[in-house]
Amino acid sequence: MAAQRAAGRKIVLVSSGAVAQGMARMGWRQRPQALHELQAAAAIGQMGLIRAYEDGFSQHGLHTAQVLLTRDDLADRKRYLNARSTLRTLLAIGVVPVVNENDTVATDELRFGDNDTLAALVANLVEADLLILLTDQDGLFSANPRLEPDALLINQARVDDPRLDQAAGGSSGGLGTGGMLTKLRAARLAARSGCATVIAPGRRPGSLAAIAVGDDLGSVLVPAQGPQAARKRWLAGHLRVTGRLVLDDGAVRALREGGRSLLAVGVTGVYGHFARGEVVACVDDQGREVARGLVNYDAQDAIRIKGLPSSRFEAVLGFVDDDELIHRDNLVLM
Numbered sequence: 001m002a003a004q005r006a007a008g009r010k011i012v013l014v015s016s017g018a019v020a021q022g023m024a025r026m027g028w029r030q031r032p033q034a035l036h037e038l039q040a041a042a043a044i045g046q047m048g049l050i051r052a053y054e055d056g057f058s059q060h061g062l063h064t065a066q067v068l069l070t071r072d073d074l075a076d077r078k079r080y081l082n083a084r085s086t087l088r089t090l091l092a093i094g095v096v097p098v099v100n101e102n103d104t105v106a107t108d109e110l111r112f113g114d115n116d117t118l119a120a121l122v123a124n125l126v127e128a129d130l131l132i133l134l135t136d137q138d139g140l141f142s143a144n145p146r147l148e149p150d151a152l153l154i155n156q157a158r159v160d161d162p163r164l165d166q167a168a169g170g171s172s173g174g175l176g177t178g179g180m181l182t183k184l185r186a187a188r189l190a191a192r193s194g195c196a197t198v199i200a201p202g203r204r205p206g207s208l209a210a211i212a213v214g215d216d217l218g219s220v221l222v223p224a225q226g227p228q229a230a231r232k233r234w235l236a237g238h239l240r241v242t243g244r245l246v247l248d249d250g251a252v253r254a255l256r257e258g259g260r261s262l263l264a265v266g267v268t269g270v271y272g273h274f275a276r277g278e279v280v281a282c283v284d285d286q287g288r289e290v291a292r293g294l295v296n297y298d299a300q301d302a303i304r305i306k307g308l309p310s311s312r313f314e315a316v317l318g319f320v321d322d323d324e325l326i327h328r329d330n331l332v333l334m
Contacts, residue, residue, distance in 0.1 A: 001096070002060035004208055010091045012126060014099045014119035015053070021045030046100070053098050063095045068102040069118065078277040081294065084125050085322070091126070116186035124193040127329065131190045132211060133183045134202025139219035140180055142167050156220040159191045164221075184221075191223035241292060243272025243280040243299055245306075245325070252284050255291050255333065261324035262293070262331060264313075267306040274299050276321070282331075293331035296322040 001011055019038060022045030023031065032038050050066050057064050067087065073079045090097045101118050116133055123131040143151040157164060168180040180199070187197035200207050200218030210217045247255075251266025262282060274280055275298045282291040295302065302325065304316050310323040 001208060002057060002062055004212060005062060005094075005096065006060075007212070009212070012087060012091070012097045012099060012122055012128070013053070014115060014122055015049065016100065016115040018042040018045040018049050018100060021048045021052075024048075049100070050098060057096055065090050065095050065097050067097050067099045069099060069122075070102050078275055080125070081277040081296065087122070087126050114182050114186075116182040117189060120186035120189035120195075120197075123190045123195045127193060128190075128195050130211075131187070131195050131197040132208070133186065133197060133199045134207065135180075135183065135199060136201070136203060137180070137199075138201050139199050139217075140164070140167055140184070140221075154219045155216060156222065158224055159187050159197070159221040160224050187221040191221070194223050194225060196223060197221045241281045242278045243270070243274035243295070245270055245280055245282050245295075245302070247282055247284060247290065249285070251282075252290055255282065255331070259328060261328040262291070262326040263310065263323075264302070264305045264325045265307060265309050267302070267325060270299060270302045270306050272299060276301075280326075281334075282326070289334045291326075291331050291333045293326040295326055296324060 001013065005011055019031065019041045022041030022043070023029075025044055025048060026041065028041070032041060050064075054064050067083075067090075069083060073083055087097055087099075099118070099122055101115060119131060119133065122128075137145065138153055140154045141151040142154060145151045154164070154167060164184055168184040183197075183199050187199070190197050198211050198218050198220050200211060204217075207217060245262070245267050246269030247262070248266050248268050251262060254260040254266065255262060268285070272280065274295060276296060277294055279292055280295045281289050282293070283289050297305065301317055305313055305325075308316065310320070313320045313323075
């Protein structure tokens with residue numbers, strides 16, 4: 001991972017292992033069944049897990065940051081944008097985020113160990129080009145290779161191929177509870193934002209380097225559509241509009257012709273009751289919808305900064321979340 005970071009690639013590490021590390025520290029040989037014991041093991045193990053990553057990356061001159069998330073953090077639009085901003089900032093300053101589910105409060109992950117899904121959600125969150133799921137197998141096989149030695153490795157397939165469902169099986173490990181089925185589901189979730197997925201052997205030396213140069217390693221699951229098409233379709237079709245921004249002619253041209261972000265200086269009117277992260281419609285002075293997207297400020301703050309340059313935000317609001325009212329990555333033309 002350090003070598004890939006040195007090559008200029010930005011990496012977010014999503015790691016399980018807190019429960020397993022807690023078990024090791026406490027001398028438990030079997031994974032606990034009671035929820036409170038699992039949560040206790042996760043709380044104990046999280047300390048050692050993060051220390052191991054911090055020590056390992058520091059040997060290569062890299063800093064790490066711990067990011068604990070729950071699914072609710074990524075379902076709530078405001079918290080989604082906050083998490084997105086934090087991760088993007090960490091990547092911009094050269095830090096490697098180490099993401100894990102907040103096991104001490106999130107019961108879903110502890111029930112089925114689905115950090116694969118968390119990784120896919122994080123891939124959506126940061127608009128990753130590639131999701132790499134490292135496992136103890138060489139990839140996704142046509143059948144469970146532990147039970148059927150003649151099973152064939154699936155080198156590449158479209159993520160929506162129905163034959164993949166028959167090929168995916170459960171995990172037979174004693175510590176984790178995710179298997180190929182969760183990895184397939186994660187790949188399909190990542191594909192919603194146009195992210196490809198590689199399921200590859202994590203114990204083989206040089207796996208990441210081989211993937212980076214396109215070597216034939218593991219199973220490559222490619223999305224059915226490109227990143228922008230997938231994300232724009234999601235924004236346009238799956239989110240309810242909660243407010244309306246009226247734009248001047250210059251802002252309309254900037255969106256339509258320049259592919260720009262929406263700046264508050266180009267907004268002449270703010271209508272509706274919306275929170276940060278919710279979807280608003282952008283209309284021209286005739287009321288025709290030009291675009292829609294995830295707004296970075298709530299309705300009351302948007303009213304206060306409409307028509308103003310971003311340099312005035314702090315003086316007016318007392319804080320600055322983003323320079324844009326809607327970032328172009330979160331905006332779709334209608």
